[in-house]
Amino acid sequence: MLGFLFGRQTGLDDPLRLKRAESTRRALCLELNPDRNVERIHGNGINTIDIEVIEGRYMLSGGADGVVVIYDLENHSRKPHYTCKAVCTVGRSSRHVHKFSVETVQWYPHDTGMFISSSFDKTMKVWDTETLKLLLYFPCLFLLWNCNVYLVPLNHLHCLPSVGTKNPKVQLCDLKSGSCIQVLQGHRGEVLSVKWSPRYEYILATASTDSSVRLWDVRRASGSLFTLDQFNGDPSKSSSEAANTAHNGRVNGLCFTGDGLFLLTTGTDDRMRLWETATGKNTLVNYGKVVNESRKGLKFAVSQGCSLEFAFVPCGSSVAVYAVHSGELVTMLKGHYSNVDCCEFHPDYQELYSGGKDSNILAWIPTPRPPDIEEEQDSKKVCLSVIFL
Amino acid sequence: MWFRNRSYAAEWRTMNRKRALKCDTFCGKRGRSGAAEPLPAAAGGGGVAAGDRGDRVGGALDIKASLEHIMSLLPGKLWSDTVPRIALKHQLYSLHRDRTRVDRHLNELREQGDVLMFQLGFDSESVAVVFAADFKAKVLAAEVGRATQGPVEKFLNTVLASCCDMSVDETKMLQEFLFADSEITQLVKCGVLTVKDAGSWWLSIPNSGRFTKYFIQGRKAVLGMIRKSKYSEMLKSDLEGRQTTSRVKFHIQYHIHDIVGAELVDCIETTAGVLLRFADS
Numbered sequence A: 001m002l003g004f005l006f007g008r009q010t011g012l013d014d015p016l017r018l019k020r021a022e023s024t025r026r027a028l029c030l031e032l033n034p035d036r037n038v039e040r041i042h043g044n045g046i047n048t049i050d051i052e053v054i055e056g057r058y059m060l061s062g063g064a065d066g067v068v069v070i071y072d073l074e075n076h077s078r079k080p081h082y083t084c085k086a087v088c089t090v091g092r093s094s095r096h097v098h099k100f101s102v103e104t105v106q107w108y109p110h111d112t113g114m115f116i117s118s119s120f121d122k123t124m125k126v127w128d129t130e131t132l133k134l135l136l137y138f139p140c141l142f143l144l145w146n147c148n149v150y151l152v153p154l155n156h157l158h159c160l161p162s163v164g165t166k167n168p169k170v171q172l173c174d175l176k177s178g179s180c181i182q183v184l185q186g187h188r189g190e191v192l193s194v195k196w197s198p199r200y201e202y203i204l205a206t207a208s209t210d211s212s213v214r215l216w217d218v219r220r221a222s223g224s225l226f227t228l229d230q231f232n233g234d235p236s237k238s239s240s241e242a243a244n245t246a247h248n249g250r251v252n253g254l255c256f257t258g259d260g261l262f263l264l265t266t267g268t269d270d271r272m273r274l275w276e277t278a279t280g281k282n283t284l285v286n287y288g289k290v291v292n293e294s295r296k297g298l299k300f301a302v303s304q305g306c307s308l309e310f311a312f313v314p315c316g317s318s319v320a321v322y323a324v325h326s327g328e329l330v331t332m333l334k335g336h337y338s339n340v341d342c343c344e345f346h347p348d349y350q351e352l353y354s355g356g357k358d359s360n361i362l363a364w365i366p367t368p369r370p371p372d373i374e375e376e377q378d379s380k381k382v383c384l385s386v387i388f389l
Numbered sequence B: 001m002w003f004r005n006r007s008y009a010a011e012w013r014t015m016n017r018k019r020a021l022k023c024d025t026f027c028g029k030r031g032r033s034g035a036a037e038p039l040p041a042a043a044g045g046g047g048v049a050a051g052d053r054g055d056r057v058g059g060a061l062d063i064k065a066s067l068e069h070i071m072s073l074l075p076g077k078l079w080s081d082t083v084p085r086i087a088l089k090h091q092l093y094s095l096h097r098d099r100t101r102v103d104r105h106l107n108e109l110r111e112q113g114d115v116l117m118f119q120l121g122f123d124s125e126s127v128a129v130v131f132a133a134d135f136k137a138k139v140l141a142a143e144v145g146r147a148t149q150g151p152v153e154k155f156l157n158t159v160l161a162s163c164c165d166m167s168v169d170e171t172k173m174l175q176e177f178l179f180a181d182s183e184i185t186q187l188v189k190c191g192v193l194t195v196k197d198a199g200s201w202w203l204s205i206p207n208s209g210r211f212t213k214y215f216i217q218g219r220k221a222v223l224g225m226i227r228k229s230k231y232s233e234m235l236k237s238d239l240e241g242r243q244t245t246s247r248v249k250f251h252i253q254y255h256i257h258d259i260v261g262a263e264l265v266d267c268i269e270t271t272a273g274v275l276l277r278f279a280d281s
Helices: A002-010 A015-028 A373-388 B008-027 B042-052 B056-072 B089-095 B099-112 B132-143 B149-162 B170-176 B181-190 B209-228 B236-241 B252-261
Strands: A030-032 A036-038 A046-051 A058-063 A068-072 A082-084 A086-090 A102-107 A114-119 A123-128 A133-139 A144-149 A161-165 A170-173 A180-184 A191-196 A203-208 A213-217 A251-256 A262-267 A271-276 A310-315 A318-323 A329-334 A340-346 A351-356 A361-366 B115-119 B127-131 B167-169 B193-197 B200-203 B233-235 B265-270 B273-278
Touching: A002 A015, A015 A030, A015 A361, A030 A329, A036 A361, A046 A351, A058 A102, A058 A114, A161 A191, A191 A251, A203 A251, A310 A329, A310 A340, A310 A351, A318 A340, A329 B008, B056 B089, B056 B099, B056 B127, B089 B099, B089 B127, B089 B252, B099 B115, B115 B132, B115 B200, B127 B132, B132 B149, B149 B181, B167 B170, B181 B193, B209 B233, B209 B236, B209 B252, B209 B273, B233 B236, B236 B252, B236 B273, B252 B265, B252 B273
Parallel strands: A036 A082, A046 A102, A046 A340, A144 A191
Antiparallel strands: A030 A361, A046 A058, A058 A068, A068 A086, A102 A114, A114 A123, A123 A133, A144 A161, A161 A170, A170 A180, A191 A203, A203 A213, A251 A262, A262 A271, A310 A318, A318 A329, A340 A351, A351 A361, B115 B127, B167 B200, B193 B200, B233 B273, B265 B273
16 A cells, blocks of 8 residues: 555556555445444335435435435534434425335436436426425326436536336436437337446446347437347347347346446346447356346446446345456345345445345445554553553 | 344455455455465365466366366266266356356367357256267267268267357258258257257257256255255255265265255355355245
8 A cells, every 4th residue: 555655656656546446445345334324214115325426425315105315425523423314305295205115216417406206106206406396297107117317428418317117118208398208119028227328328228027138329210229148149140139138037237337338237037247338248257146036126336446346236135245347256245134225336435325125224334444553552551551540 | 233143254254355356456466375265175176276377278177177077976877878978067166166267268168169068958047068079979879870870970060060059040050051851850859959949949968868857856855955954054074974865866966066056055164164055045
């Protein structure tokens, strides 16, 4: 570590190298810390968590009771012991609260003035954060599994939530006009998960119960770009395109890596696969058995900014940490009392927040460095003198 | 909110793994002391060390040695000259720790033509591995003097030599390899092809039905032994020493590699050895 600091100071090393090394070290030693808590507001399980990208300060959580809560993650209290307090909630008393469980919440990507929530009551709602009033309301005829707002670079104006429902068609909605502007057809089963690529703003990945994962370019009028095939079969055969399966069961989780070059998918065949997004090739990294019993979408997270990327996947009542490119299981984070439903990685502080059916959000913090030897000896001397008095 | 039931052995194991990853990041060279972990079988120990050195040729040869070791666990008297010795791909995962590397080396061996891989019917995940020379010899020996010898020889020389998939399509057989319909029927009759869909076939091992039957029976019996014990767990050394019923026709080590590799049991390191706990999902 001192070597890295010296290298950065003298200009021998790129400053990014020290940042990456320290981020990886911190991401490897995540654990539960008695000094950090998240206030417990939800009465039922927590389905989804989202941390805003601008400052990384506010966290949204959506629960199975239809309640949406906003937490403040920053510690201004000058004490190591800190509870992340809820800033405001859209509770059961609010007029426009969701009737059934909230499935996805996401902050508006440009600022925290707005957020979107989708729920099992077949609606997607856009809220204003300051007044907690409903701004826009998208009714949908079918059960909404997942909605994902497009994460856009700051110089673009378009912001398109994409909605995956029980209907095989994927809808793209427009926030300015309040209606559905594009429908992507191609799947033959319910669409369980939808994600936009962080690298190219027009690439969308969708996962469905018909065991296929499709990549779409929304600028094209025709169908999907390609479907992912787990056997890496011959791409020239058009007849076998229809039979391409990404998993041997339902595909219920999707996550792009931070740079958008790779896509992780999980399925109910208890497997997780890593794909190259440019070609759709299966990299054949073997993660072993990734227990997956979720009937709806599984929300997992991939670390960002480390030299070795890690995937944090909820497996039953613990969170499994896998090294993305080598397939190794690093550790299992145990702490929840019931099933874990979602987890989210905070890239600036290398912290992991996970929410589960036990209505707790747990914060996994990197282990603080042990104190210096001189400090320890001083405190020991003080203790001894007190005893002998 | 502390979870109290963490076993110290599991913590030691994860700390070692994390230390190895941290060493990689900070030093660039893997430290020898924390990197190696005790493996369940002695035969695979050499494989990991060779893999660590980054010796790819060494890695592939070690996979071959592991395959031979697993195949030697099949009993000699049950095996007449009709069926080649079969190992399952996931049995290798119990001998070598890094699954991705095992997959990669196995694919290399397959591309070189040393091994052949087949999809066995009973499980969508089980893939059988046989040595190509063994397979060809046994198939040709079974076909001597029969009418189907010609098409089978043609099949072995053309399809197996070039095609790396586990299934073939009708269009591929008719156009690329120039087989006639009657020849395809003969191939299905002698067991080299098995019907998958209308117009597509799995490549299969002829006369492998008996192997599959004994294998599934043995797997169920061994899993049953573990499930019936107290807390559904047993030390691996205890299981190896147990007397097997007549339902288990293969060596019990073969089945142990199978259930450990397929993750039907959890392997837990204890101070008394490796503990196998039934994983109910």
